[in-house]
Amino acid sequence: MKKNKILEEILKEVDKHPEIMSRREALKYLTMSPLAASVIASASVGTSTAAASSDVKGKIVIIGGGLAGMSTAARLNNTISNADITVIEPDPMSVSYQPGQTLVAGGIWKLDDIQYKRDDFVPSGVKLIKGSVTSVDPDNNKVIVDGKEEVTYDQLIVAAGANLNYKAIKGIEGEITSAGADNAATKQTVTKNGLHSLYFQDGAKATWEGIQELITKAKAHTGAEKLQAIFTHPNTPLKCGGAPMKIIYLTHARLVEAGVRDKVELTFNTDGGVLFGIPEYNDAVVKQFEARGFKWNFKHNLTEVDAANKVATFDKWKMEKQESEDEMGEKVITEVKVAEPVQFKYDFMHIAPPMKAPDAVGTSKLGSAAGGWITVNKETLQSSFYPNVWAVGDNAGVPMGKTGGSARKQYKIVVDNMISVMGGKEPTAKYDGYTVCPLITGIGTVMMAEFNWTKKPTPSFPLDPTKERWIMWLLKVYLLKPMTMYGMLSGRA
Incomplete structure (x- = not known):
């Protein structure tokens, strides 16, 4: 991918939104900004950096053809001579740009701005099976597709993503993917009557419609009590963990824009005990919440929704010390989690659903007990139980890393380590837990939160990463979308 192609794709994005920036202004920015230059360069590398590997042989199967899986296939294809690679993926829109769903939900982009077809991004020479893996047998090096077709492998990469487990919340049905093509059960409640979720494509579009409905309702509202907008964060690992906060910021911005912010109370209910897990970013977010007049409640996990009456029930929990006797009759003190249900009425509510690995991989011998995430060495991303199995992307059982930026680091590690193993060597490349959250704090501002397992900011650019910036909004x-779609998916960024 030549640099001029990346620039061409960036300028196409600019042309879609001339109200934000003209092509001339964009060219000036792209020419003068070291930040822009570094991003374009990272997406324009001409050759793979993986170890020399033309002599390795073996049948490679990849479960999942989303951004992580298809990028891994492309990088392997770039690196191995006469590679034998098969990707198994049922969704024709599997490579759609998931990070853009927040921008759709905030009315910045349209749905077709983020929709890309799987078949347009299958690397040349890579085989594609248009089906679903229904079981995995790592003891015999095979997977079953659609309950009938047996596919064997020498090396297996699991890139099956994370499922949105809406049915874990009483009153909502369905377990779907981020594209959410089969979402009829979930849409019986979510996407209507003030109940929304941007985590699947139709849901993102409906969230923007819901925000507009809230604005209309606020304009007509004359009561003394404010309308209530609730935003949730669940008790499971979460892909794009910043999205529940991004949408409260964007809702706030749209209410301010419409002149009705004073008529709506915005409340963020999170199962966690902080707003952001990295102390420096948490301090910044608290100040941002305070400046915007948000309310928030810690240790509140959504358990039930009464969509007809617009009432949400949360488990408000805490840890308590309790005394008991062990089997020898000795008194012991243990901490136990205790919860009480609390209810919130809402006019608008955004749900970030509980998440889990797809059952086909999560309940196999590759999965973990909690959530089914694939059990791997967190640095090499090699299975803890099967040396010829690897995980990349949202389904990888690592302490952090369910973002597109994390997958962009992980897939290179997986490729380098798998090639080493195929060549009879030890895996030596190490993933450091890099995660990036471009935290949208308003229309025109982003705090670029980058960090790793040190739980300290790890900024890529010489700027204070805790500040909200227009330049990060432009990024x-x-x-980021051209870099992903034409850099990462080519296996080079």
Whole structure:
């Protein structure tokens, strides 16, 4: 991918939104900004950096053809001579740009701005099976597709993503993917009557419609009590963990824009005990919440929704010390989690659903007990139980890393380590837990939160990463999608 092609794709994005920036202004920015230059360069590398590997042989199967799986296939294809690679993926829109769903939900982009077809991004020479893996047998090096077709492998990469487990919340049905093509059960409640979720494509579009409905309702509202907008964060690992906060910021911005912010109370209910897990970013977010007049409640996990009456029930929990006797009759003190149900009425509510690995991989011998995430060495991303199995992307059982930026680091590690193992060597490449959250704090501002397992900011650019910046907005809106779709998916960024 030549640099001029990346620039061409960036300028196409600019042309879609001339109200934000003209092509001339964008060219000036792209020419003068070291930040932009570094991003374009990272997406324009001409050759793979993986170890020399033309002599390795073996049948490679990849479960999942989303951003992580298809990028891994492309990088392997770039690196191995006469590679034998098969990707198994049922969704024709599997490579759609998931990070853009927040921008759709905030009315910045349209749905077709983020929709890309799987078949347009299958690397040349890579085989594609258009089906679903229904079981995995790592003891015999095979997977079953659609309950009938047996596919064997020498090396297996699991890139099956994370499922949105809406049915874990009483009153909502369905377990779907982020594209959410089969979402009829979930849409019986979510996407209507003030109940929304941007985590699947139709849900993102409906969330923007819901925000507009809230604005209309606020304009007509004359009561003394404010309308209530609730935003949730679940008790499971979460892909794009910043999205529940991004949408409260964007809702706030749209209410301010419409002149009705004073008529709506915005409340963020999170199962966690902090707003952001990295102390420096948490301090910044608390100040941002305070400045915008948000309310928030810690240790509140959504358990039930009464969609007809617009009432949400949360487990408000805490840890308590309790005394008991062990089997020898000795008194012991243990901490136990205790919860009480609390209810919130809402006019608008955004749900970030509980998440889990797809059952086909999560309940196999590769999965973990909690959530089914694939059990791997967190640095090499090699299975803890099967040396010829690897995980990349949202389904990988690592302490952090369910973002597109994490997958962009992980897939290179997996490729390098798998090639080493195929060549009879030890895996030596190490993933450091890099995660990036371009935290949209308003229309025109982003705090670029980058960090790793040190739980300290690890900024890529010489700027204070805790500050909200227009330049980071430009990066988020114009550069990251072309870098992903034409850099990462080519196996080079």
